[in-house]
Amino acid sequence: MSTQFRFLILPFLVLFNVACSQAASDNKQAAGEGQTTKKQEAPLDTTGLEKATFAGGCFWCTEGYFERLKGIKQVVSGYAGGKKPHPTYEEVSSGTTGYAEAVQIYFDPKVTSYQDLLKAFFISHDPTTLNRQGPDEGTQYRSVVFYHTPEQKKEAEQYITQLQLKGTYPNKIVTTVEPFTTFWEAEDYHQDFYERNPDNPYIQQVAKPKMKKFEKAFHDKLKDTTTNE
Template sequence: MKYAILAFSLLLGLSCQSKNNKKEVETAKADAPKLILSPAALQEYETAYFASGCFWCVEAIFESVKGVKEVISGYSGGTEKNPTYENVAYGRTSHAEAVEVYYDPKTISFQELVQVFFGSHDPTTLNRQGPDRGAQYRSIAFFKNDREEKVIRNYIKALEKEMVYDSPIVTQVVKFDTFWKAEDYHQDFERRNPNQGYIKAVSIPRLNRFKENFPTFLKEEGAH
């Protein structure tokens, strides 16, 4: 299923790296508190790692998926230690904005998470996703072992065989190394800042398209 990108003319001046984002988040009124699992509780679940544009958008999409227990925004795919948003978002590192997904394999499989990944962004745009441009917004499917790599590559082959996209898939398939958690104000950004400009114009519409196209993957209302 092809992923429709919003016309850039409608998004002029909006991007994930807006310099006003931190100020807006610090003054935003938070929504109802989210159920937070302890680090010990999270260790009971499997992890998967993906990058597909602004992590605010990607986090919200995976948070909506059944079997997903927690999603953390951060940085991965580069070599620099202790990256910061200021450096990553403005292309000063080799990292991409990424998410760490904690999931219950009894409810959702890694292969299904790969489907979510490809079904929720455009994997044919090089170093770009929607209005966000730069290698920090590139498409990456990370694998931790041979089995996961095989799942990713086989799924890409299937998409190509079915000619799902008009252009070649440029998603990088990368061995996972290190994930660096982003600053606290980025976590659950969309949920806590529904009226922020970028969230209203880009992130929420992207989430809604995913929900419309993949209803069987969604959590029941009120489920964590």
Template sequence: MAKNLQQATLGGGCFWCLESALNALTGIESAYCGYAGGHVENPSYEQTCQGDTGHAEVVRVNFDADEISYEELLEIFFALHDPTQLNRQGNDVGPQYRSVIFYHNDNQKQQALALIESLEQQQIWPEKIVTEVTEVNNYYQAEDYHQDYFANNPQNTYCNMVVAPKLAKFRKKFADRLKASQH
């Protein structure tokens, strides 16, 4: 049976956490760490971390829309980070850590804006959502060592202190959406 493959590009803090979580979901074909939205061609991690390339750390997601809808993907994205923090997620500070949805077509743009409006009306967070919704541009896949970083570097201090607790909470909340290999 043919798959209904679509693409999404999302930024919500450090890409290691988003990539690990999204790759665990049913319907996700792949999720890769990358950089998007900046003005420097093919930036390095070091350049992006300096915060002056304009890029955000993002995850490029290839998904089967018949298994997980774009809206479901966005709902999970919003549960994985705090969309009210401007240019930061916890101790990760700078524009490269901004909350951003890079849409690939007008339908994605409309769905993202509608979901943000709905979440604002629900007042899930005490502060206003600051997530940017902008057309995808200047996307570059991150260096190979960033792909599957959490799985390949479980001893890393940042992974132990930040990524692991966030993923444990994610797995508990979305247990029914995880691939069989992730249980």
């Protein structure tokens, strides 16, 4: 592994001091009041788009990263990997439902490839900590690639193998590759949380420092913030 790539990867392995679940509890009532949510927006035209689903810790952070990439038309925070219909955040946070905090991504494969998304996913979280991301601990914070097609499954498995062979991480990757079954959209106050709550303590202390490193790593693949394209 090159020195430059190691410099970009290792900052994402640092532990932080504020947990997502605690921050959500503190900000549930105030988050995004009076703002339009994804559920209230016009339905997304998915013609020509593909879906990708990842779980990599608190979805506030994960959603914010992917929303910055070119070719991404929508990112929705929610729950994947469990069986109970209509799970709530409180239920998922208990760690007993089998669900993981996840994001569902609608992307234009002509602009951004699934390989690009895999790279973004693995560089933006620590795939070597079992059922944990920093202070966020529990099966709901596990690292998972939920594949929608056999091609996505193959690409994900090959990418993980490549990372292991290159020694990209000092510890073994524990990310699982699982078939996508269902996705339940999270409550309104979780959607676009990074953008809508810039002063939230979790965003300030955890997400923003990581976002700066993410933007540095993907500087040539970021949307123009003036046009969102």
